[in-house]
Amino acid sequence: MTLLDIVLIVIGEIMIGIGALADLIAAIGMNRFPNFYLRLHAATIGTIWGAFLPLVGAAFVAAGCKCLGEYRWFMAGGALITAFIILILGPAGSHALARGTHRSGIVPVEPKVVDHLEEDESMPTSQETREIGEEEGGSP
């Protein structure tokens, strides 16, 4: 076991430990926050710090550990691919869910000062105003 392997394993173990702590913090926040829009923050911590970072650390550990046999590069590559997928898809899924929830209005936006998105959605868009104008102009 060379020095590079030891360095890779130590860095990977530190990343896995940080990921576990971030995961626990995100889970506590998911239970303690009172509202859906506040729980999105906890979900972000749990997705990026709790899943992306330990996966990169697991890739480092797998690349540095000789005891895993010849398939350790397969393992490291799979862990990196999973990390990349989570980095792309996690924020996209949270955003889609928040958009759908706000449009359907099943959860009230409780601690709010001003909600610009609601004002924008309540105002008619340019295409709708054009249709309304055509109807008024066309009807006798």
Next chain:
Amino acid sequence: MTGMTEIQMFILAILPIYVAAFILYTFRALRGPSISDMVLAIDAMSYDLAAFLVILAIYFKQPILIPVAIALALWIYSLDIYVSKYLEGKELGE
């Protein structure tokens, strides 16, 4: 082969933190007042479960267990999209 390496001992020491986090996520997923809370909790739980599965594959020293994590991370995303499409009141594919 029966002797445990340092990496296996480290992973066994770190596992209870993950398990506590999963228990808390599952409580929120079962108890959430609205549908969005439940789907969000399943989402975060499954992404963390993918990381957990990769770490367990390192513990078991079985590289063939890795593709499960890729499949889980890919398909949980679809549940988000279906539920948000339903909440917006649109058809699938619109």
Next chain:
Amino acid sequence: MSYGEAFLLGITALAAIFSTIATYMAIMERDLLKAVIFSAIQSTIYAFIYYMLMAPDIDLVYIPVAVGLYPAVIIALIKKTTREEKP
């Protein structure tokens, strides 16, 4: 018997208990969309149990079918029919 064996089988037993709770709530729920999402929780926990029972090739089929396709099909069906279950 080592510490690792008892601990990992204990995680599996805990997951089985939570899957029982999720199944009970999915069967007894009036709102059908919530029932579908409880079923998705149960499917995710079952995928973890299959992993711990050392069947990765089952998981590769089970995750797209039970986590991806079943909720999609049943949500499309609820969209076309009713959401509330009559008492």
Next chain:
Amino acid sequence: MITLSEYFMTILITCMIVNLGLALYGVFFKPNLIKKIIALTILGDTANTFALIIGYRMWVAGVPSRPPVFTEWRSNNPLLLFVFTKTAVDPLPQALVLTAIVIGLAVTLFLVFLTLQAWKIYRSVDMRDIRRLKG
């Protein structure tokens, strides 16, 4: 005197039996057709889990049991093959369950289509209403 591992396996099998009972209750006594379909998917998954538990093998002398895929075929050490046969789980129930999952998907899609046709004809998915209509 049972060991701790056998105790946990007993908990696992007991929870699966409770799941099977709950799913059977949902299939038999819930009048809504969509709820029947959800219960049927849970029933199929639980039955598949029983088939996997039959093929599972407990850990031998602290070595983890492993999936039935032999990945060390490059080395010519026969001891690795001996360890593989001692610790790998049974692959035959996994091959059967693989087929059962896909057939369950096809059956569920067919039932969803039948439910949609029932909604189009009777405007109801409740079994009590459909029975009252006599059609």
